[in-house]
Amino acid sequence: MFSRIGRWINDRWPLDALIRLGLEEEMIGGTSYAYVFGSAVFLTFVLQVVTGIWQLFYFVPSIDHAYDSLSYLRLQVAFGWLIHGLHHWGADAMIILVGLHMSRVFIWGAYKHPRQLTWLIGVGLLIFTLALGFTGPVLPWSQLGYWEAEVGTSMAGTVPLIGQFIERLLRAGADLGELTLSRFYVLHVAILPGILLLFIGPHLIAFRKFGMSGPWDEAKRKSIGPFWPDQVFKDTIFFSLIFVILVGLSAYASPPFPGPLDLLATSYTPKPEWYFFFLYQSLKAFHAKLEPIGTVGIPLFVTLLLLFLPFLDRSSERNPARRPVAMIGYFIFILWVIVLGIVGYYSKPGASTSVATKALSVTTAPTAKMPASAQRGSELFHSLGCIGCHQIHGQGGTIGPDLSSEVLGGKSHQWLTTQIRDPKKHDPNTIMPALSLASDQQVNDVADFLLTLEPVQKSGQTPSPKPSSAKTPMAQETSSAGQQKVSGPHGLPGPAASMIGNADLGSITFKNICQACHGPQGAGNVPNPGSDDGTVPPLNPIDPHLSSKNAQTFAENIGRIIQHGSIPEGPHPQLDMLPFGDDHTLTQPEIANVEAYVLKLNGLGRAQLVHPGISPHLFFWLVLAAFTIVFGGLGIGLARKKNS
Amino acid sequence: MNEMQSGEHGGSTRRSFLKLFTGTLSSLFALVLGIPLVGTLVGPIYRTKKLHWAKVAGIDSLPLGQPVKLSWVDQKVDAFVQEQVELDVWAIKHSTTEVTVFSPICPHLGCQYSWHPDKQEFICPCHSSIYSITGKVLGGPSPRHLDTLPTKLENGVLYVEWERFEAGIPQKIRV
Numbered sequence: 001m002f003s004r005i006g007r008w009i010n011d012r013w014p015l016d017a018l019i020r021l022g023l024e025e026e027m028i029g030g031t032s033y034a035y036v037f038g039s040a041v042f043l044t045f046v047l048q049v050v051t052g053i054w055q056l057f058y059f060v061p062s063i064d065h066a067y068d069s070l071s072y073l074r075l076q077v078a079f080g081w082l083i084h085g086l087h088h089w090g091a092d093a094m095i096i097l098v099g100l101h102m103s104r105v106f107i108w109g110a111y112k113h114p115r116q117l118t119w120l121i122g123v124g125l126l127i128f129t130l131a132l133g134f135t136g137p138v139l140p141w142s143q144l145g146y147w148e149a150e151v152g153t154s155m156a157g158t159v160p161l162i163g164q165f166i167e168r169l170l171r172a173g174a175d176l177g178e179l180t181l182s183r184f185y186v187l188h189v190a191i192l193p194g195i196l197l198l199f200i201g202p203h204l205i206a207f208r209k210f211g212m213s214g215p216w217d218e219a220k221r222k223s224i225g226p227f228w229p230d231q232v233f234k235d236t237i238f239f240s241l242i243f244v245i246l247v248g249l250s251a252y253a254s255p256p257f258p259g260p261l262d263l264l265a266t267s268y269t270p271k272p273e274w275y276f277f278f279l280y281q282s283l284k285a286f287h288a289k290l291e292p293i294g295t296v297g298i299p300l301f302v303t304l305l306l307l308f309l310p311f312l313d314r315s316s317e318r319n320p321a322r323r324p325v326a327m328i329g330y331f332i333f334i335l336w337v338i339v340l341g342i343v344g345y346y347s348k349p350g351a352s353t354s355v356a357t358k359a360l361s362v363t364t365a366p367t368a369k370m371p372a373s374a375q376r377g378s379e380l381f382h383s384l385g386c387i388g389c390h391q392i393h394g395q396g397g398t399i400g401p402d403l404s405s406e407v408l409g410g411k412s413h414q415w416l417t418t419q420i421r422d423p424k425k426h427d428p429n430t431i432m433p434a435l436s437l438a439s440d441q442q443v444n445d446v447a448d449f450l451l452t453l454e455p456v457q458k459s460g461q462t463p464s465p466k467p468s469s470a471k472t473p474m475a476q477e478t479s480s481a482g483q484q485k486v487s488g489p490h491g492l493p494g495p496a497a498s499m500i501g502n503a504d505l506g507s508i509t510f511k512n513i514c515q516a517c518h519g520p521q522g523a524g525n526v527p528n529p530g531s532d533d534g535t536v537p538p539l540n541p542i543d544p545h546l547s548s549k550n551a552q553t554f555a556e557n558i559g560r561i562i563q564h565g566s567i568p569e570g571p572h573p574q575l576d577m578l579p580f581g582d583d584h585t586l587t588q589p590e591i592a593n594v595e596a597y598v599l600k601l602n603g604l605g606r607a608q609l610v611h612p613g614i615s616p617h618l619f620f621w622l623v624l625a626a627f628t629i630v631f632g633g634l635g636i637g638l639a640r641k642k643n644s
Numbered sequence: 645m646n647e648m649q650s651g652e653h654g655g656s657t658r659r660s661f662l663k664l665f666t667g668t669l670s671s672l673f674a675l676v677l678g679i680p681l682v683g684t685l686v687g688p689i690y691r692t693k694k695l696h697w698a699k700v701a702g703i704d705s706l707p708l709g710q711p712v713k714l715s716w717v718d719q720k721v722d723a724f725v726q727e728q729v730e731l732d733v734w735a736i737k738h739s740t741t742e743v744t745v746f747s748p749i750c751p752h753l754g755c756q757y758s759w760h761p762d763k764q765e766f767i768c769p770c771h772s773s774i775y776s777i778t779g780k781v782l783g784g785p786s787p788r789h790l791d792t793l794p795t796k797l798e799n800g801v802l803y804v805e806w807e808r809f810e811a812g813i814p815q816k817i818r819v
Binding site for chain 2: 047050054057058060065068069071072073076077078079080082083226229230232233236237239240243247492493495498611613623626627630631634637638641
C-alpha cells in the first residue's frame, strides 16, 4: 500500500529524488563512528527546537512571570521537568558536540579545498550556536541568568566606537528591564534559530556535494561504504546514547532553581555559562584600558582565525602527522579552553571570606582608612546577629535603636563593650540580650566598628531611637480603606511564597537576620523571657502545625509569619518577630530564599515536583530498559545475520 | 523508497537489517519523546481547583439573626499568577457556634443580590428572584435556593470555603 501511495506522490513531487539526495552517498574509506558528530549536532538541534517550542506553551517572557512560569512548567506540568531538563542539558550537549564535530573536521583537514565554504558556513553555525547559548539562560530572569545578561551586554559595550550603541540596543536602553527580556526572548526563540536553519541547509548541501572527505591514507581510500543505511545506523546508535544520557540527567541532575532575581543581593558571584569560562578567565588579565583586548580582541581573533583557516592553510596535505603547525595550534587552543575553563569554574572573584551582605556594602565606608579590627567588627555585626535588632544606615531590624543615629554619640569604647557584654549594667530594664557567645576580641572589634559610624542626618525622617527599656509591640492589625485585611500570622502568605527560592542563598540571609533569634540553623534555644515558651521557637524542627509535606503549603504557612510578623504568647515576651515583608526589611526574593532554606532544614526541598506525570527516576529506567531491549534484541539479530 | 539491490544475498539481508534497526530505534526515540510532549499539554487540563479555607472575620461583633455582608481579600491562583481578589458573602449568625453563609451570586443567572431588611428578604435586581432569610426561593425565576458555602468556626473566627456553582440549573453543581 505504501508503495502505491509513494508512486502517486512521486508522479507529482520529487520525493524519491530528494530522499536519494539526502541518503545516497558512497563514502570513500567506508563508514565510521568518527563521522557521527555532525548528525549528532543536527539531531540535538532538532531536539532543542522541539523542547524549546514546547516550553513556550507555558513560559511567559515578562519580568513578572518569567521565573514563576518556568517553575510552574518544571514542577506542576506533567513531564515539564523532562522537557525543560532535555532543553537545559541538550544545550550543553550541543556545544560539546559542536566542539567534537569541529575537532574531527579539523583533524581530518576537511576544511581544505574544495570544502572551504562548508567550513565557513560551519563557523557561522558555531557563532550563532554560542549566541543561542548566551541568550537562553537569560530568559528565566533568575538570580543566575540576569547577571549573565548584565555582564555580557556590558562586555559588548567595550567594543570600540560602536560598543555603547550595541549595549543599548541589546538592553533596549541604559538598564536591563522588561524590554531587555523581550529582545533576548525574540533573539533566542525566533531570530537565532531561524538563522541557524538558514545556515544548516547550505551547510548540508555543500557537504553532500563533495561527500565525506574520508581517510587521508590513500590505502584506506580504496574501500567504500554506503551512507544509508550504514552510516545512518551508526549515527542513530550514537544519538540514542546521547538521548538516554540527557533523559538521565533530566531525571537525576535536575537544573537548579537559582531563586528569583534580587537586584539588591550582593552575596552572589555572577558567572557565565561554562562554555564561556575560558574567555571569562582570560579577561581577568586585561585591566582598565586594556579591557577591550580581552572582551573584543580575543573573540575577534579566534573568529577571524577560524574563518581564514582554509586560506591560511592552503596545502592539500590532510594527514595530521604531516601538519605539525596545524596540530600544535589545535592542541594549544584546546588546552587554553580546558585549562582556563577549569580555573574559571573554581574561581570566586571578589567574594570576601566572611559573609558578604547588602548591609555590608552600605554600612562600611569605602575608605581604606578603616582599621582591620573595625572591618572584622563590621562583619561580626552581621554574623553575631546584631543587625537583627539594630539598624545601621537603613539596614537592619527596628527592635533596638538605630546605631547610625546620634544614640551612640560620645560613647566610649569602654561603654560600648560593657553595653554589648552586659547591657543591664547601663539599663536594668533593657530587653537587649547579653552577648555571652562572643570572645573579647570579637566584642572589641564590634566596638571599634561602631566607633567608626558617623551619624547620618536623614532629612524628613524622624530618627526613631526607641528607648531600649520599652517593649515595642511589632505585629499590627492593618486595615486599609475599610477593607477587612487580616494581618498577623493569619495574613496572606505574600508573593514570596509562590516563588521557588534558593536555599543556599537563603542560608546567607538566615545567618544575618534570623540566626540571632532562632539560633544557628534554626536550632532554637535562644531565651525569650516573658513568653510562655521561654525561648524563641526553633525552626529545625519547626512546629508541626506549620510544617507540611506539601512544599507550597509549608512555604505559605511560614510565609505568613515572615511577611507580617508575630507576637509570641505570654505575659510580656521580650522578643517578637518583625514583619519582615510588610516593613521591607527583606525583599520578596530574599524571603523566598529564606523559606526555601527553612524547608531544607526540615528535610523538604522547595522545588517539589507536584505533577510530574511520572516519577523522573522511573521514567529514566523505563527508557533505559526500552533502549537496552531494542539494542540487545536487534544486536543479537545482527550478530546472527553476520554469521549466517 | 526502492530497496537498493547489492550483489550478495548476505549483503542485502544485512542492509535490510540495518534499516530495521535504524527504523526501530528512531521510532522508539519518537515514542519516548512524543508521549511526554503530549503529556505536557494534556496533563493540566482536567485538574479541579483546590479549595482552601479563607479567614473571613471574627463573629463576636455580628448581630444575631440578621444577614451581614462580609468581605475579605483572597489570593486567587491562576497557574503561576497570584491575584488578590476581594470576595464577599452573606452571613447570618444564629449563635456563637452556628453561622450560615450564602454565596452572594444568584443561582438564576449570576447577578449579585441584596438583602432588604424592611422586607426581610433577599432580592435580586436582575430578574427579581426573591429569597427568604433561610435562602429559600419565594418567587422569581431562580431554579434553586440560595447556595450555601462550607464554613467552620475556630476561636470565634469564621472561615469560609469559596466555591462557585453553575447558574441556571436546579442542581447545585460546583464549577
